[in-house]
Amino acid sequence: MAVSFLACEVSDLCLGKPPLRSLSASATVADALAALKGSDESFISVWSCDHRNDGVGYCRCVGKVCMVDVICYLCTEDNLLSPSSALNKPLSSILPKDPSLVVHLQPSSSLLEAIDLILEGAQNIVVPILPTKRSGVSRRKQHQNGVSSHNGREFCWLTQEDVIRFLLGSIGLFTPLPALSIDSLGIITSDVLAFDYYSPASSALGAISKSLTQQTSVAIVDTDGTFIGEISPFTLACCDETVAAAIATLSAGDLMAYIDCGGPPEDLVRVVKARLKEKNLEKMLEEFTILSSVVGDTSASSSSSSDEESPTRTLARAGRYTRSSSYSARMVRKAEAIVCHPKSSLVAVMIQAIAHRVNYLWVIEDDCSLVGIVTFSNMLKVFREHLETVN
Structure with a gap:
């Protein structure tokens, strides 16, 4: 069938x-x-x-x-x-x-x-x-x-996601595969993109680009390798272009807080402005302020009636979601990421990923040590191999 x-x-x-x-x-x-x-x-x-x-x-x-x-x-x-x-x-x-x-x-x-x-x-x-x-x-x-x-x-x-959602609608046809753990299925990838919490966010640029291509994310870990959170392309895609200023000046850990859906904390906005000045990049911030109005930032026009907009306000919007998004997250050691356990079943992981509109889940142990990542591509490979065995 x-x-x-x-x-x-x-x-x-x-x-x-x-x-x-x-x-x-x-x-x-x-x-x-x-x-x-x-x-x-x-x-x-x-x-x-x-x-x-x-x-x-x-x-x-x-x-x-x-x-x-x-x-x-x-x-x-x-x-x-x-x-x-x-x-x-x-x-x-x-x-x-x-x-x-x-x-x-x-x-x-x-x-x-x-x-x-x-x-x-x-x-x-x-x-x-x-x-x-x-x-x-x-x-x-x-x-x-x-x-x-x-x-x-x-x-x-x-x-x-469309294909996984479609398969989930008829998941009973693949019994007993859906009930098996992702660990036993061997679909956890241990080779992940990861950076230390205190490393410069700019050093993760290549990894961010690669994670976008791979439809995964960049893990942020502490000095002993414990998973803290992530810099997700799915979250960055909901920011505006001025977040480039934060990437150029903040640590990877601070960038996570900066792009949070509630908007960047004001203390981080001040840090970004101060470091831009140290690097003689004030002109960049001025250009971003002009570009926000020229390119058509609708959130700016709806939030302010003034003719001119300050660089601080421009930065303060950079981490907010600027369009509708179903992305939500689970707290992991004060940072946001979608996680599962190695013993989680395939069907549970599929449901969890679809519910949070992401193409992957981080796999962690009970002590928050990072095991790896499981992706939609990993899951589809299992279904494809299953079909070969029943042919």
Whole structure:
């Protein structure tokens, strides 16, 4: 039964999915920043299109960008000195170089094909939206909201979370696999991205970029290796570009507090300003203040009626969620992260990850020592191997 279940079409997973908001590959980083601030989605699709009328035109999604891409880009030394100049560069400056992260599939493709692509490294699977009777009406509304069609077609994309959620809906077909512990299944990855609490946040930039590509996170540990918390791309994606100032000046541990959903503590805001001054980076903060209004920071316009905005207020918004998000967290030694135990069952871990809208869970022992990480990709590999054994 499980084999026939996985023969279902990916169009079954696309029901109700919204069409993609998109950017042209010829856009600038500033265009991407404005699109991200004006969207409820964490990622914006990037397209290369040739709209010729000779029947051989094409449209293809060539990647995706999120706020983390912009933030990491702005954190480089040259870009910190002149953020406005950096934002005028082409979008290719921040577009991930790995073309396999985003792939296309036809609606008639099987779920098994989608799982195999994910296991090969795909993060998002682009699928054409099949037309319905109300497509014309909904398309007009969507265009008003910034949704684009490509050669007359609209697309959605499937993520690892979509596939895991779909499998969970029929989890009984895979008995006894769901009841087994993640430890016994061997899906805990011990090779994790981790940094000491007191290390400079800037030293973790490469790890943050890598965790975004891997759809994982960066663990923060103390001197004896005990898990304290994380710097999560999922959290950073809900911040704005000015968090680059915090990354340039704070420790990894302080950055965790700075990007907390309640907004950065005022004492950390003062620390960031003072250290920017020490590094002769005051101009960067002034440019960020100007950029917040130019790019269209809606949270600024709704929170203040003044014509000018202070650098302190700009920084104070940097750690707040600037769009709707279902992300929530569990407290671990005064820091926030989603965790499980090595003996947790596969189905329990799936439910926990989906409930918190993350692609991974940290695995810790009772004493908070870090064991490793378990990801959606790890879980899908187990289901794929299970299917091979029942064939």
